[in-house]
Amino acid sequence: MNSELSSQQVKDIGEQGLLERLQRFCPPEIIGDDAAVLETALGQSLVVTTDVLVDGVHFSNLTTSPEDAGWRAAAANLSDLAAMGASPLGITVGLGLPSELRVSWVERLYQGMTECLQKYNTPIVGGDVVRSPVTTLAITAFGQVNPSQIIRRSAAVIGNAIVVTGVHGASHAGLELLLHPELEQNLKDAERTALILAHQRPQPRFDVLPILWKILTPNSQLSIAGMDSSDGLADAIIQICRASGVGAVLERRQISVPKTFNHWLPPEQALKYALYGGEDFELVLCLPQELASALVQHLGEGAAIVGSITPGSTVLLHDEQKKFPDQVLNLSQGFQHFGQ
């Protein structure tokens, strides 16, 4: 890109000009009308989710390149679809932009978004670009799901095992490394890179779904409870318990964290990252013990049964080895831990 082009600002080409530049990221047969038209498969239900991200609140040039901001925004919305058991159909992107913003910043944002979306065959099917004093990104994602395979927060039942589809805490660790480079002294380059990538390029877990349906086939009437761990593992389990009117016991030593944590963080801090760090975008699923074991085995490293659903409404953190007393988890702890 020559320097004249890369220094171009939104005001130089206007919102309309920018929209035209962004059209190359969208399928030409879908855009260009008052609205986009999409086909859903026969017998599928429509699934819709939306997120708003604001510069300085949800992303920052300090820790996030525009490509990564785009990737993360797309991944977060796709993860909500995966957490419903749905496959993606498309997203719309609404942008509020200061007129001094560089056009190249917006193009890099779209580059990151489409890199993530292409991995899951998801088109950008529409959008809006408007003037705003602060860069704002509003994404709505829609997908489709077989009505018998909808994963709901409210479907957990007593006795269910709680499965996590991967390790927790990696994204928060990556963010800490970006904010405080001095923390990396006990890490190998590859370990540092892996944690930072977990923060910058999280992966929605659509890959879990076909494995889950395969395991469930003989019990296809079964409702699976679950959500994603975008706001932390503790939040996910508390939200599922609230919605299902049940409690849970988590086994402290079953909560899987990145291996790196073992020689890098004190165990208590590793646990806090895992429970409250957020943005790991794993799935937290509640299902009968046998099926849970089969799922964990198929998913491989990082996947684990971390606890079970109990009567009552309390979410307990338990230590089999009784070194730590039982601890009741609640949502405000996450905010305390990270001063949010």
Place this chain on the structure above:
Amino acid sequence: MNSELSSQQVKDIGEQGLLERLQRFCPPEIIGDDAAVLETALGQSLVVTTDVLVDGVHFSNLTTSPEDAGWRAAAANLSDLAAMGASPLGITVGLGLPSELRVSWVERLYQGMTECLQKYNTPIVGGDVVRSPVTTLAITAFGQVNPSQIIRRSAAVIGNAIVVTGVHGASHAGLELLLHPELEQNLKDAERTALILAHQRPQPRFDVLPILWKILTPNSQLSIAGMDSSDGLADAIIQICRASGVGAVLERRQISVPKTFNHWLPPEQALKYALYGGEDFELVLCLPQELASALVQHLGEGAAIVGSITPGSTVLLHDEQKKFPDQVLNLSQGFQHFGQ
């Protein structure tokens, strides 16, 4: 509402607390999961559109109450669905809010949105509330359409009549009256109120669709071209011509304006309001002459054939009485007229 409640700010209850307060505007069976699940009817295509509105750019406390801002935002998105021939399924609402904003302002915004939505049986099925230095409203609307009834901008053919479903210019006149109350001296109260209401409470024209399908039944293979006139009548016709690779001739005296304009505005200014004012949210449809005549007759007052589709790519404003020379319309004129 007591004064303690009405002075409550977003920071007093937090984004999560506000989301809980706003849930009463949403159907409880749909919200509360990672995403909303909706049913589409068999054989229908999904239609999606999105808009971002920013305080001080798209709405202002000077001319717009929060209820009206909410109504207008909902109406604009629904109108995009109507312009595709679709019926609405639901909307999502993403809000960026300064922490000092009053909670009552947000509730009044939702009140206005739901007043409009209820008229068209459309639920708010999801949303997001985040902190932002500037009040921002991102709406995504989705609907469904019979694939044979999709109205596209690109389907206009030479010889088609161009139909408007109602008068143009009323919304802009209403805005002018709000900004410059001195303009109302030649207007009766009822006339003033009607114009202001046209601005504050525009109506998406879903009512046109069943009439259109009824007229088309014997020719159901016919593709109808069209869009809404949200950015002005001139813009709509120019966009349709561009997308269809055709031109158009508009008859100056056929362009229907509110009757009030006749004794209130000089004819040239009335025409400018109609062509470039915008936000009337009428439908602009291109169809064979006979069907166009039947449609106008069924729609009644305000509906009119305003011109026809021609070869070439020029959009001409023509005067049958030859008092005015032919004039070529283009998009930049709208901006010139209103100094945007």
